[in-house]
Amino acid sequence: MQNLTVALDAMGGDFGPRVTVPASVQALSHFPALKVILVGDQSSITRELHKLGISEHARLSIRHTEQTISNNEKPSVALRHFQQSSMAVCLDLVAQGEASAVVSAGNTGALMALSRFKLKLLPGIDRPALVSALPTASNKRTWMLDLGANISSDADSLFQFAVMGSALAENDLSSQPRVAILNIGEEEIKGNDLVKRCAEMLSQAENINYVGYIEGNQLFNDVADVIVCDGFVGNVCLKTCEGTAQLFVDKLKNWMSTSSVRGWLLRRLLPDLFKELKTLNPDQYNGASLLGLRGIVIKSHGSADVTAFENAIGEAVHEVKRQIPSRISDRLETVLLERHY
């Protein structure tokens, strides 16, 4: 029987308990087996619960802690001085087996450093990776990693990212997930040494369905289920999607805000579009997962609203049910065995 308890960093993100508390309550009603431990300042959490008319909930408990990590804190400082922070206590709960997953909208660098320190890496994994799902034009999704857990990677790490991404994607698919490497050309001769070495390793791996290189303009075309790249490139790429999407939304909003008949009509015709466009920023919409650890860690966007934070909790539930960390271990073992014999 799985322990569907999720530890929530109630204090993280731009809005803290004002977002995390209502999101938890919504998630509890969506997932009947879910239990939530809200970690943070008890009085702030209680206040938000009261606003929602809740004084007690059978599947919700509070773990009081006074310390919180601000967004300006360096990872090294977080490790040294913030062991009692809401974020760190959440990770302790997973490390001790009281919870199966952590969801936090707090400081990304601190979350990565503390996660690695408290949960440890899975055997065979050298570096954790941040992964999120891009939407595709055909309403499927493509997992992309690393989105910035590392500022540089070697070919071995990229190979491990491919294994981790495959383990995450295979639950959504009937066939083997298609794995591609993000590159600056589709031809075999193009790209830097890193992608070329990784391509060689992936083509030789029998248990990975490697489909070749992919360029930035193909990201949403459903040509791969998993896209691997180093963390610097992945982070730039994700944020560029975000920036381009924002530019479009702003342009449309400009058109809609004019006092002309056209503006009036567009205001009535296009609102649903914005809801759809929101999903284009997966990090903001659904949260990103930190893979490669002995536990499930979901990073929600700092500016997440109630719906977005609830989606991040939903992602945690999804990964707990599918036991992603042990799936990664199993897959890695198969692939490594095959390479050794």
Add this chain to the structure above:
Amino acid sequence: MQNLTVALDAMGGDFGPRVTVPASVQALSHFPALKVILVGDQSSITRELHKLGISEHARLSIRHTEQTISNNEKPSVALRHFQQSSMAVCLDLVAQGEASAVVSAGNTGALMALSRFKLKLLPGIDRPALVSALPTASNKRTWMLDLGANISSDADSLFQFAVMGSALAENDLSSQPRVAILNIGEEEIKGNDLVKRCAEMLSQAENINYVGYIEGNQLFNDVADVIVCDGFVGNVCLKTCEGTAQLFVDKLKNWMSTSSVRGWLLRRLLPDLFKELKTLNPDQYNGASLLGLRGIVIKSHGSADVTAFENAIGEAVHEVKRQIPSRISDRLETVLLERHY
């Protein structure tokens, strides 16, 4: 007196003379001082001119050559076996002083290799860079480089990119162009060694208006006039803009194509939007420039239509008038002098 003669690779791109010839004729009527040398297969070029009812034009000449370079040819093969290709002959015309600029929609790798071989690098420049202008939300433009002329770069090259970008941008501005480095965080502590080293060099350069790091989601926010990054990252970034923009356009088109009243109304309300959205793909719209050479080389997108190819010719005219190569040299000399004394 400037020589406003532009050598056009008539055979390059997906459509060859069918696009390059009408685009040249349009450009000639827009720029009264422009002279064009169309380089390629004489009979194909003449046929397209006849279609336009032109048998002779005082400012248009044809340089016949039979060889063309396909998109699959490797740069090394282009260098060895395609010295008489339309692209190579265009570059010869610039090297010999008969033309001031080349515009080609042909094989990018071949164009870069042949340009470097035939035109040579400017003194003080180690690597050429591909640059293009992104539109900003406030209808200005931001020059970004390198977009893929190099698959990797060191801090010295990035510094030179900043100098070249500044020389290109200063014509549009009354004040010193603001230079930023593309990074995965805005904080000083973030980023890889490459960006950190380049940041240090740029902060110390008195003649560069360095404004710090920029993230992918800020590209269109008019926070910099010049953005520097290595060619791998820049190419992924540009193509990601293209892919995201395409996804949006496709979504809007879906909405517009429905047979409902809403679809009908949107078809009438939104057509101008697509024109505006097209400018979001600068590479496709305006061409990219190869900077750092002793001559002006404009790379048009392979799939450019007549308008886009004409825009690329316009960019060539713009750069000839502003004598970009000698401006780069001057600026580089000032910056280097300052560093040595």
